[in-house]
Amino acid sequence: MKLEGKRLIWQDYQKEIADDHYFYARSCIRQTFFPGAEAVFVKILKDELGKDIHDEQHHTSCTGIGYHSDVVPFDTTMTVVARQFALMTEAGYENYAASCVTSFGLYTEILDTWHHFPEKEAQIREYLFKATGREFTKPKNLAHASDIVYKFRHQIAAKAKYKLVDKNTGKPLKVVEHIGCHYSKMFPHKGIGGAEYPYVLSGMIEAWGGEVIDYPERRHCCGFGFRQYLVQANRGFSLSCSKKKFESMEPYEPDMIITNCPGCPMFLDRWQYALSEMEGKTYGENHNGIPVFTYEEVAGMIMGYDPWEIGLQVHQVPAEPLLDKIGIPYDSSRKFKGKNGEDLGMPESPSYLKFYSE
Amino acid sequence: MEKKAKYFGYSITRDRQIDYDANNHDICKIIAKAEPTLNLCISCGTCAATCTAGQFTDFSLRQVILLLRRGETKSLENEVSKCMLCGKCQLVCPRNVSTRNLVIQIGKALYDKKLSAETVNTK
Numbered sequence: 001m002k003l004e005g006k007r008l009i010w011q012d013y014q015k016e017i018a019d020d021h022y023f024y025a026r027s028c029i030r031q032t033f034f035p036g037a038e039a040v041f042v043k044i045l046k047d048e049l050g051k052d053i054h055d056e057q058h059h060t061s062c063t064g065i066g067y068h069s070d071v072v073p074f075d076t077t078m079t080v081v082a083r084q085f086a087l088m089t090e091a092g093y094e095n096y097a098a099s100c101v102t103s104f105g106l107y108t109e110i111l112d113t114w115h116h117f118p119e120k121e122a123q124i125r126e127y128l129f130k131a132t133g134r135e136f137t138k139p140k141n142l143a144h145a146s147d148i149v150y151k152f153r154h155q156i157a158a159k160a161k162y163k164l165v166d167k168n169t170g171k172p173l174k175v176v177e178h179i180g181c182h183y184s185k186m187f188p189h190k191g192i193g194g195a196e197y198p199y200v201l202s203g204m205i206e207a208w209g210g211e212v213i214d215y216p217e218r219r220h221c222c223g224f225g226f227r228q229y230l231v232q233a234n235r236g237f238s239l240s241c242s243k244k245k246f247e248s249m250e251p252y253e254p255d256m257i258i259t260n261c262p263g264c265p266m267f268l269d270r271w272q273y274a275l276s277e278m279e280g281k282t283y284g285e286n287h288n289g290i291p292v293f294t295y296e297e298v299a300g301m302i303m304g305y306d307p308w309e310i311g312l313q314v315h316q317v318p319a320e321p322l323l324d325k326i327g328i329p330y331d332s333s334r335k336f337k338g339k340n341g342e343d344l345g346m347p348e349s350p351s352y353l354k355f356y357s358e
Numbered sequence: 359m360e361k362k363a364k365y366f367g368y369s370i371t372r373d374r375q376i377d378y379d380a381n382n383h384d385i386c387k388i389i390a391k392a393e394p395t396l397n398l399c400i401s402c403g404t405c406a407a408t409c410t411a412g413q414f415t416d417f418s419l420r421q422v423i424l425l426l427r428r429g430e431t432k433s434l435e436n437e438v439s440k441c442m443l444c445g446k447c448q449l450v451c452p453r454n455v456s457t458r459n460l461v462i463q464i465g466k467a468l469y470d471k472k473l474s475a476e477t478v479n480t481k
Contacts, residue, residue: 278369
């Protein structure tokens with residue numbers, strides 16, 4: 001990858017990220033897809049970096065999925081988001097940190113709408129007050145959770161036990177970074193590095209010792225596309241998008257994929273299983289897939305957290321080959337055990353994709 | 359035992375991307391040597407506009423040349439077989455491309471290619 005030109009582009013797209021005191025809004029789907037990711041984010045920020053982060057329990061969905069699937073009107077969405085801002089104001093915070101890329105894109109879109117149409121903002125304030133009696137101040141700083149991890153990437157690297165390096169060869173791991181479409185494709189100036197060459201995950205990979213792969217379909221969507229997935233008959237579109245990406249990255253032999261969106265890790269992970277069952281094709285070595293992680297899980301991994309504590313067992317593509325490569329120890333017998341040793345049950349073994357159990 | 363492909367209620371849409379690296383450009387090189395006027399073609403489409411076969415079917419000589427230059431051999435084979443060799447396109451071509459000979463040469467090159475592939479397979 002030729003970095004000179006990209007660095008110039010990255011310089012043009014820099015944003016301010018608050019240093020401390022975050023109001024954290026969780027994602028609806030991340031908590032079920034990869035439950036460890038958000039827990040790791042809060043743990044790293046609170047315990048490792050000593051930051052103040054307010055994990056609000058009363059906030060709701062931002063309605064992003066409903067909005068992008070054309071079932072929730074924009075006025076309703078704006079009012080729901082206004083309530084989230086009201087909760088932030090009531091908690092005494094000014095820096096809003098969104099866990100979800102869809103939410104982040106939606107908040108950006110709403111704040112931009114209000115900037116251009118102040119009468120709309122006044123109307124939404126009225127709706128919110130009539131419905132809930134709440135008032136709000138707009139966030140002083142809006143950041144996606146990956147922006148915050150990007151900001152503190154060097155501090156995390158300094159505390160890390162491991163690096164994204166192959167322990168046998170000493171060479172950096174080849175990492176594919178995949179950015180959620182709504183992170184910066186709609187508002188390039190709101191993302192680090194812009195829309196064409198977002199730097200948010202590349203920066204983390206470089207700081208943590210890995211090597212970023214620049215492959216032809218790097219900016220292609222994972223295929224989630226809301227309506228493409230929500231209707232079963234349309235899921236072929238979603239699957240085909242992911243397949244296009246896998247075929248494009250396969251010749252570069254990536255060791256792992258890092259994403260910053262709730263949908264992308266889900267689909268890039270699960271579609272590898274679907275493709276293997278439909279076509280008998282796997283994209284990694286020896287019938288392994290390419291493991292897909294969220295940036296928080298990768299941060300947790302290099303910090304030396306127990307892989308099963310951060311939820312790596314709920315990934316469809318097993319993480320074990322990568323853990324072995326980096327040299328992160330794990331106890332196979334505890335893979336499918338819950339927090340207090342309870343048995344979570346063993347999933348069905350796929351036909352082609354390699355499965356690792358005790 | 360052969361494992362059966364699972365059906366999940368949806369299917370994979372085949373990619374329509376044209377992969378120049380994977381395509382076969384040999385035939386285009388052979389034709390350009392056999393009929394150098396191919397290099398004069400500016401893809402204006404006059405040939406396709408005057409084509410009698412094109413009036414009644416979706417045949418287009420312009421598309422044939424496009425497929426030839428892209429190296430899409432399979433589609434080229436399907437398309438070129440629709441030509442009746444009447445030569446009207448040659449009369450109207452503003453660049454004096456010998457279109458009739460071009461079609462003959464494409465057919466010949468494809469035939470030779472098929473023949474050599476069969477010879478390799480039977481060896």
